[in-house]
Amino acid sequence: MEKEHDDKLRIWSESPADTEELGVILGSILQPGDLFFLSGELGSGKTLMVRGVTAGLKSEELATSPTFALVHRYEGELPLYHLDLYRLSEPGELEPLALEELMEEEAAIMIEWGDSAKEILSSSYMEIEFLRGENDNQRIITFCPFGEHYRRINRLIYEKITYEIRNFK
Ligand SMILES: Nc1ncnc2c1ncn2[C@@H]1O[C@H](COP(=O)(O)OP(=O)(O)OP(=O)(O)O)[C@@H](O)[C@H]1O
Numbered sequence: 264m265e266k267e268h269d270d271k272l273r274i275w276s277e278s279p280a281d282t283e284e285l286g287v288i289l290g291s292i293l294q295p296g297d298l299f300f301l302s303g304e305l306g307s308g309k310t311l312m313v314r315g316v317t318a319g320l321k322s323e324e325l326a327t328s329p330t331f332a333l334v335h336r337y338e339g340e341l342p343l344y345h346l347d348l349y350r351l352s353e354p355g356e357l358e359p360l361a362l363e364e365l366m367e368e369e370a371a372i373m374i375e376w377g378d379s380a381k382e383i384l385s386s387s388y389m390e391i392e393f394l395r396g397e398n399d400n401q402r403i404i405t406f407c408p409f410g411e412h413y414r415r416i417n418r419l420i421y422e423k424i425t426y427e428i429r430n431f432k
């Protein structure tokens with residue numbers, strides 16, 4: 264893993280394991296009410312990162328791509344709602360999900376393909392962008408914070424990664 268730091272935090276993942284490990288680090292930082300949108304093309308690594316987050320939260324069940332439901336709740340040190348709205352055909356289908364109510368819970372929320380949900384939720388959130396790199400196993404992962412709380416999360420992730428690189432590589 265390599266890193267670069269300003270307001271945004273950009274991380275070069277060199278393998279699926281790198282991306283999952285980044286999720287584990289994120290899981291150790293998450294707090295109730297935290298809201299993350301994950302964007303990037305099919306197969307760019309969004310679900311794999313959420314899987315790492317569930318591992319970091321010590322959930323018995325690890326996140327996978329949902330086959331049917333749009334929302335799945337994982338129980339761990341902090342509950343995590345994982346939403347994948349890829350199959351949403353019109354914004355009206357969001358209503359039964361009662362996203363505003365999820366936001367009130369003592370849980371964190373990570374949403375794939377969530378553009379349609381962005382307007383109705385908070386103006387403060389983290390957007391994580393996933394891009395494919397030059398080779399098959401490379402992904403460029405950019406944490407874009409909206410609001411001071413999420414800038415602080417970026418500083419924490421940066422510190423944790425720096426610490427891991429110094430001690431384990
Ligand atoms: N550095 C990497 N980080 C993440 N995934 C990687 C990496 N290199 C290769 N891969 C592969 O890319 C795929 C990522 O799949 P994943 O389901 O996480 O994507 P996704 O962004 O959630 O896709 P979708 O939009 O279909 O939900 C996996 O097959 C994984 O093994």
Ligand SMILES: [Mg+2]
Nearest residue numbers: 309310328375
């Ligand atoms: Mg996915």
